[in-house]
Amino acid sequence: MIKNPETKYRPFASVDLPDRTWPSKRITQPPRWLSTDLRDGNQSLIDPMDGQKKRRFFDLLVKAGFKEIEVAFPSASQTDFDFVRSLIEQKAIPDDVIIQVLTQSREDLIKRSFESLRGAKQAIVHLYNATSPVFRRVVFGMEKADVIKLAVSGAKTILAESRKQPETDWSFEYSPETFTGTELDFAVEVCEAVLDVWQPTPDHPAILNLPATVEMSTPNTYADQIEWFCRRLSRRDSVIVSVHPHNDRGTGVAAAELAVMAGADRVEGCLFGNGERTGNVDLVTLALNLYTQGIDPKLDFSDMREVVQTVEHCNQIEVHPRHPYAGELVFTAFSGSHQDAIKKGFAAQEQRNDGIWEVPYLPIDPADVGCSYEAVIRVNSQSGKGGVAWILEQDKGLQLPRRLQIEFSRVVQGIADKTSRELSAGDIWTAFRDTYCLEGPQPFELLDYSSSATRRDSHEHRFTGRIAYGGKEQSVAGKGNGLISSVLDALKAGWGIELDVMDYHEHALTKGARSQAAAYVECRAANGRTIFGVGIDGDIATASVKAVLSAANGTTRAN
Numbered sequence: 001m002i003k004n005p006e007t008k009y010r011p012f013a014s015v016d017l018p019d020r021t022w023p024s025k026r027i028t029q030p031p032r033w034l035s036t037d038l039r040d041g042n043q044s045l046i047d048p049m050d051g052q053k054k055r056r057f058f059d060l061l062v063k064a065g066f067k068e069i070e071v072a073f074p075s076a077s078q079t080d081f082d083f084v085r086s087l088i089e090q091k092a093i094p095d096d097v098i099i100q101v102l103t104q105s106r107e108d109l110i111k112r113s114f115e116s117l118r119g120a121k122q123a124i125v126h127l128y129n130a131t132s133p134v135f136r137r138v139v140f141g142m143e144k145a146d147v148i149k150l151a152v153s154g155a156k157t158i159l160a161e162s163r164k165q166p167e168t169d170w171s172f173e174y175s176p177e178t179f180t181g182t183e184l185d186f187a188v189e190v191c192e193a194v195l196d197v198w199q200p201t202p203d204h205p206a207i208l209n210l211p212a213t214v215e216m217s218t219p220n221t222y223a224d225q226i227e228w229f230c231r232r233l234s235r236r237d238s239v240i241v242s243v244h245p246h247n248d249r250g251t252g253v254a255a256a257e258l259a260v261m262a263g264a265d266r267v268e269g270c271l272f273g274n275g276e277r278t279g280n281v282d283l284v285t286l287a288l289n290l291y292t293q294g295i296d297p298k299l300d301f302s303d304m305r306e307v308v309q310t311v312e313h314c315n316q317i318e319v320h321p322r323h324p325y326a327g328e329l330v331f332t333a334f335s336g337s338h339q340d341a342i343k344k345g346f347a348a349q350e351q352r353n354d355g356i357w358e359v360p361y362l363p364i365d366p367a368d369v370g371c372s373y374e375a376v377i378r379v380n381s382q383s384g385k386g387g388v389a390w391i392l393e394q395d396k397g398l399q400l401p402r403r404l405q406i407e408f409s410r411v412v413q414g415i416a417d418k419t420s421r422e423l424s425a426g427d428i429w430t431a432f433r434d435t436y437c438l439e440g441p442q443p444f445e446l447l448d449y450s451s452s453a454t455r456r457d458s459h460e461h462r463f464t465g466r467i468a469y470g471g472k473e474q475s476v477a478g479k480g481n482g483l484i485s486s487v488l489d490a491l492k493a494g495w496g497i498e499l500d501v502m503d504y505h506e507h508a509l510t511k512g513a514r515s516q517a518a519a520y521v522e523c524r525a526a527n528g529r530t531i532f533g534v535g536i537d538g539d540i541a542t543a544s545v546k547a548v549l550s551a552a553n554g555t556t557r558a559n
């Protein structure tokens with residue numbers, strides 16, 4: 001990079017529109033969407049799609065609800081030409097979907113495009129030529145008048161060709177390519193000249209598409225250009241104003257949104273922002289941005305995984321794990337405070353039960369795009385108690401009391417620090433099971449027991465059990481004012497273990513085996529140490545007994 005970029009780059013000129021209205025507008029309905037994945041997206045791929053991939057992508061777009069799909073540049077390649085033919089001949093285009101093809105303003109290319117569309121019920125023919133000063137000067141060697149002539153001759157050829165195929169319901173689109181780099185009054189002049197040829201009406205409007213062929217300004221400037229253009233256009237009611245933002249500055253989505261506020265009726269783009277260089281505007285993000293404002297985008301991404309997989313297959317480009325709404329990690333929190341807030345958010349949401357989505361750090365319900373809540377919280381060394389507790393709850397239905405969460409998260413933290421990797425739900429369960437002696441051979445194991453009140457009208461409980469300690473079976477008995485205290489009494493009598501119960505929780509498991517219950521005891525040992533015990537069983541009383549034995553097992557391990 002150079003130290004004095006002002007000697008090499010010029011700032012983008014702003015638009016003189018002091019009475020601009022778009023900043024206070026709100027988007028209240030979705031624009032018309034056009035997917036150009038099969039054209040602009042396709043022309044940017046290392047290996048353009050073959051017919052099969054194009055067909056798979058087309059079917060995906062139809063399923064997602066796209067009603068306008070730019071399917072090809074049919075005069076560019078036999079593959080593209082044949083693809084358009086196959087769609088028509090195989091009757092693959094639903095009646096409510098209209099296909100679009102792109103052509104330069106050259107007679108032979110336009111004729112070939114019409115040939116590809118023979119027999120289509122309806123179609124949009126999209127004509128373009130670049131209009132900006134640098135293209136006039138450098139690429140075409142043309143004056144303004146020549147540029148208008150080129151656009152008009154293309155528009156005339158299109159009109160003439162369409163009349164030769166009256167069985168098709170034709171619509172026409174014109175793009176002054178490089179619109180954003182074009183003098184605004186000249187852009188309007190070229191477009192008016194094209195409209196003069198096509199003579200659109202409110203019932204049969206033409207589409208004027210205003211591309212940010214290369215994104216060169218902040219999005220507010222694009223919005224100014226769109227509002228300026230819409231105000232100056234003579235036949236606004238006979239025109240669908242379309243925008244086609246690219247993403248060179250990384251603000252394609254913002255540019256599209258502001259352009260819609262500024263009067264655009266239609267947006268052209270690609271799924272996940274594929275397209276030339278940094279891509280076309282991302283239609284998935286745009287649609288879901290609307291959705292999160294309570295506006296039905298009229299596009300359905302309920303099965304986002306399938307959409308991602310298909311697009312990755314067809315484009316041979318991976319969707320970034322941080323891609324809005326679609327990436328593998330976008331609903332995942334690793335960090336403790338985020339996990340804590342999300343967990344509390346879900347609990348509050350469940351309690352309110354008003355249907356309104358309000359979960360911290362999650363702008364959308366992952367379930368709405370087909371994602372499970374399992375991936376919402378993942379645990380590594382950055383995680384806290386809330387995350388660990390969430391995973392045990394989601395995976396095993398365990399609702400750990402707060403102080404147990406704190407203790408166990410330290411165990412998990414230690415493992416994560418030691419292994420320097422993410423811990424799976426399986427890793428966490430293994431650690432929980434081992435820490436609280438839930439499975440496998442343990443120092444204390446319950447073999448059998450019975451318990452009863454000593455007298456019908458009494459609160460005194462008697463516990464009689466067979467417990468193995470270190471593999472050696474022993475019969476023990478104890479008394480107390482409840483089951484737990486009678487078990488503690490038996491432990492004291494049998495092995496001299498002294499534990500006081502400070503806290504007790506129990507609940508039915510919400511996941512997995514539905515008839516299971518979990519019990520948690522927080523005990524204080526004679527030396528002042530706090531020891532937690534956990535018991536899980538089909539019978540809640542037995543779960544409590546097991547929890548006490550789990551705590552007893554805790555006394556046998558080093559702190």
Ligand SMILES: CC(=O)SCCNC(=O)CCNC(=O)[C@H](O)C(C)(C)COP(=O)(O)OP(=O)(O)OC[C@H]1O[C@@H](n2cnc3c(N)ncnc32)[C@H](O)[C@@H]1OP(=O)(O)O
Binds near residue numbers: 040073075103129130
């Ligand atoms: C911004 C966009 O995405 S625009 C769409 C771009 N997409 C593509 O180009 C993909 C498909 N294109 C192709 O396969 C080829 O470019 C074709 C078949 C269309 C044309 O191929 P060729 O005839 O070999 O021409 P080439 O690709 O070199 O195009 C450049 C010529 O077209 C002219 N041209 C460029 N755009 C246009 C246009 N919109 N209308 C008329 N002429 C144009 C150029 O001035 C240049 O003319 P010159 O040879 O007299 O200097």
Ligand SMILES: CC(C)C(=O)C(=O)O
Binds near residue numbers: 178214244
């Ligand atoms: C042909 C036009 C619409 C285009 O793709 C662009 O300018 O980016």
